Amino acid sequence: MANIKDIARVAGVSVATVSRALSTPSLVRPATIERIEAAIADLNYEPNHLAAGLRRQRSDNVIVAVPSIYNPFTSAFVEGIENVARANRMRVLLGITEGDPETLNKYTSMIAGKQADGLILLEKNLPDIVLNPPAKGKMPPMVAACEYPPDLNLPRVRTDNHEASALVVGHLAELGHKHIAAITGPLDQFMSMDRLSGYKLGLLRARIDFDEALVAHGDFSLQSGYDAMIRLLDSGVEFTAVACANDEMAMGAMSALQQRGISVPDDMSVAGFDDLRFGAFAIPPLTTVHIPTVEIGEAAMRLMLDSLLLQDHEGPAREVVLPHRLIVRQSTAAPRKRRKKA
Amino acid sequence: MANIKDIARVAGVSVATVSRALSTPSLVRPATIERIEAAIADLNYEPNHLAAGLRRQRSDNVIVAVPSIYNPFTSAFVEGIENVARANRMRVLLGITEGDPETLNKYTSMIAGKQADGLILLEKNLPDIVLNPPAKGKMPPMVAACEYPPDLNLPRVRTDNHEASALVVGHLAELGHKHIAAITGPLDQFMSMDRLSGYKLGLLRARIDFDEALVAHGDFSLQSGYDAMIRLLDSGVEFTAVACANDEMAMGAMSALQQRGISVPDDMSVAGFDDLRFGAFAIPPLTTVHIPTVEIGEAAMRLMLDSLLLQDHEGPAREVVLPHRLIVRQSTAAPRKRRKKA
């Protein structure tokens, strides 16, 4: 493979000039640039990114830490991140953790090892380095694109899960529902907790008492939504609506209802969260909260670019909150009069 | 940041020994290794991957080129690729192309530029370098994880879309359907063509005449499945079953049918393709063909690792074909007797 020296020789200039022609063309005479470009085309030269990176101490990669990418919710974030990265000559290194904290820690050390310049977190876990900060100024650039404890001083982008969840419950209450169940996500995630507390807030605003028996826990998967709905149904408590912590569980729940012969929305209203594309084509189409997932990814990557530009990553971190909005479709409706369930 | 020289000094050895201790510990006396490890822990040393890469002329990255990752089908592949990459100390660089051939070509030149060691293709397009091969031995390592023209000499992994599609149609015919429609993918993709020709093969085997009027074209999206079904319905042709080229379109089609008051499977059987998780929870649960998407990704990455080990990438390329299987759920059933549609 040709290198910068070869180009210099063929173009009859020094390597410095070639390097400048490539990175700061304004400093080089146009005629010289032309000769250099001809040589580059001739020799099929491609700058060695490893060598440049070693010299400049940066890899132009960001790691995205995500438990799994095999679901529409997280892959939307990643798509947004990649969009912005690509537009800024950076690359996205996929860091799948499978929820393992040790794997996550490896991603932070990859930054020290110059395999990447920063880390975007889409994970319930936090790397050790956040809890045990190293010497000042040694903190790797990090951005959080999901819910974390509020006292955490990290640039972050998110939506207001708390409010959004209350919004859904408000919608259900407005329709006239008095007994509104919830299917939550795994409670070791801040996002799930936020959505659950939003559910409680929604009840409070509607002056409906919270009833522990109406809360079932899932893990955000279709199957867990199905299972949670079956448990709710079998428990014998009365309810006419259910607010699910994401669309997948809502669709799982609808599947369970259909199997039990309970009609949505006539006998049961179901609401989701996230606005996956599948929800619009569910049967019936799913009422949900739109979360701008791709945009969150884009904003996260922009925050990362900012961090990379800044000298130190100390000081109060920026927080970007993106708007959600309720999307009412046909899976929610007013409850039937005096409906009783076995 | 500490470097190998610092470690060498603190441990009282030469840099060569440190390097060996890290990469080939068997060549170093255990006691020496211990001293080195102590120094590494002391100084919080992390090997500089850029420097190592420059020296060894490899980045330990693979690019995966994919039109978009924001859908369950492609993200499953990528998940599989990452799984195997991670287990082999390699990283996945996300290369989203948005279907743009120029972006794809950039990914091939990134290999020349040592940003990555190889390219895994999950794209309908082929990079120019495949069609205009450079000098012998200069071909970057590539693996195809999707359908391409059969004469293409690239290591590849796939399923038999042709047979699988015929299998679905066979299932429908066996149920007694005589008028089986098809909703295809975009016909500029080999995969769509394969699935379409499999549909024709299935008809042939069932001794059913092919009818152009029963074929509607989509683009693999939910919306396009919905639209295609509406077109089919509005065209006035008679049919009692539809084989869709993927699950998303099948679910879009079911949504259209529901809206038109046509019952699945009583009035219309619907079959999908891919076995997305959503299909199992669709209403009714979707009959489909299981494609081992994650496994295909894993196999593709293994093929890539093999390519990287081999000196030259010439000679006949390996092909791995993974098995599919029909999954019969409730969206398909025998047609109603003497059913007529307006």
Added chain:
DNA sequence: TTGTAGGCGTTATCAG
């Protein structure tokens, strides 16, 4: 506007 030269941090070769 251009050239010279000293690293960036490793690995690998060659001696010992």
Added chain:
DNA sequence: CTGATAACGCCTACAA
């Protein structure tokens, strides 16, 4: 088993 040292290819003062 260990050490000295020459690359790997580029960038960037500093000089001209």
